[in-house]
Amino acid sequence: MAETESLEPNPEHRCGTVALLGRPNVGKSTLMNRIIGAKVAIVTPKPQTTRHRILGIQTDENSQIVFVDTPGIHRGDKQLNRNMVRVAYAAAEEADVLVIMQDLSKSLDRLTSQLITGFADGRLPQPRLHVLNKVDQVAGKSLLPRLAEVQRLDPGAAAYIPLSARRGDQVDAFIKEIIAQLPKAPPMYAADWFTDQSQRQLAAEYVREQVFLAMQQEIPFQTAVEIEAFGEDENGMAIEAAILVGSERHKPMLIGKDGARMKIIGTKARKGLEALFDCHIDLRLWVRVQPDWFNNPGRLQDLGLDG
Numbered sequence: 001m002a003e004t005e006s007l008e009p010n011p012e013h014r015c016g017t018v019a020l021l022g023r024p025n026v027g028k029s030t031l032m033n034r035i036i037g038a039k040v041a042i043v044t045p046k047p048q049t050t051r052h053r054i055l056g057i058q059t060d061e062n063s064q065i066v067f068v069d070t071p072g073i074h075r076g077d078k079q080l081n082r083n084m085v086r087v088a089y090a091a092a093e094e095a096d097v098l099v100i101m102q103d104l105s106k107s108l109d110r111l112t113s114q115l116i117t118g119f120a121d122g123r124l125p126q127p128r129l130h131v132l133n134k135v136d137q138v139a140g141k142s143l144l145p146r147l148a149e150v151q152r153l154d155p156g157a158a159a160y161i162p163l164s165a166r167r168g169d170q171v172d173a174f175i176k177e178i179i180a181q182l183p184k185a186p187p188m189y190a191a192d193w194f195t196d197q198s199q200r201q202l203a204a205e206y207v208r209e210q211v212f213l214a215m216q217q218e219i220p221f222q223t224a225v226e227i228e229a230f231g232e233d234e235n236g237m238a239i240e241a242a243i244l245v246g247s248e249r250h251k252p253m254l255i256g257k258d259g260a261r262m263k264i265i266g267t268k269a270r271k272g273l274e275a276l277f278d279c280h281i282d283l284r285l286w287v288r289v290q291p292d293w294f295n296n297p298g299r300l301q302d303l304g305l306d307g
């Protein structure tokens with residue numbers, strides 16, 4: 001019986017794409033991961049952690065939400081940064097629903113206001129939801145004036161939702177609002193898919209997350225990870241990855257004294273991947289110097305960062 005039931009198209013089923021938009025560090029990736037229930041997008045306290053457009057797919061009996069996590073919208077100088085901003089706007093144009101996020105722990109800055117009014121003018125016809133994230137960081141009484149300000153900037157939005165992506169407060173209410181805005185359509189992805197990234201891409205991202213967490217200042221922004229070998233057998237996975245750095249002097253900093261830093265990066269990335277893939281992983285890392293890779297259009301294309 002179950003089989004015939006699942007073949008029956010459900011005219012009430014809702015499915016569509018939801019673009020997560022906002023400045024770097026407002027919590028877009030954290031929110032998506034929480035809803036998906038797995039770390040499909042890496043998260044660090046550093047801005048510009050997310051470089052690609054990443055899909056996170058949440059499937060229920062009657063709905064499928066396809067989140068599009070975007071690199072943050074910011075003012076960019078380097079080619080990599082300009083590409084990231086373009087990726088975010090392109091995702092917005094193609095989405096069925098726009099989610100515009102801001103960080104309540106910071107005051108409403110000019111770029112965020114411009115982002116809100118930029119979409120509020122109805123240039124794009126999709127419904128807009130405003131997420132005021134990190135509600136765990138603010139006193140209740142400061143919330144109302146902020147909500148009023150956002151409503152003033154975009155009176156035509158479908159909803160304004162204060163929530164905490166980290167703690168999960170109000171996330172269920174947010175999901176309900178999204179589903180209400182999705183078009184009626186059959187699912188786009190099989191029910192057991194949770195991201196569009198391959199295992200190789202996820203492995204590279206998990207290594208990059210640990211590089212971001214381990215390194216200070218400009219170094220993380222000038223690193224990329226390239227998977228050089230990827231094998232799978234009954235014992236688990238064997239992965240070899242090169243960490244690209246933009247300058248010779250970054251190499252010893254990344255390796256650390258007697259390789260100590262690389263060891264931490266490798267161990268943490270491996271543990272994360274073992275939890276994600278639920279198998280044993282043999283992870284080998286090395287560092288390669290590739291001057292100015294982040295300004296080289298050909299190299300950005302090789303790394304899938306050409307937007």
Ligand SMILES: Nc1nc2c(ncn2[C@@H]2O[C@H](COP(=O)(O)OP(=O)(O)O)[C@@H](O)[C@H]2O)c(=O)[nH]1
Pocket residue numbers: 022023024025026027028029030031042043044045046047048049050072133134135136137163164165166167
């Ligand atoms: N206190 C608090 N921190 C959060 C919340 N959501 C995200 N963060 C933190 O904000 C930082 C940036 O999050 P991330 O998801 O990478 O932001 P993105 O750049 O917009 O994708 C990380 O350190 C997160 O742990 C939240 O609801 N409350």
Ligand SMILES: [Mg+2]
Pocket residue numbers: 028029030041042049050069070071
């Ligand atoms: Mg992100």
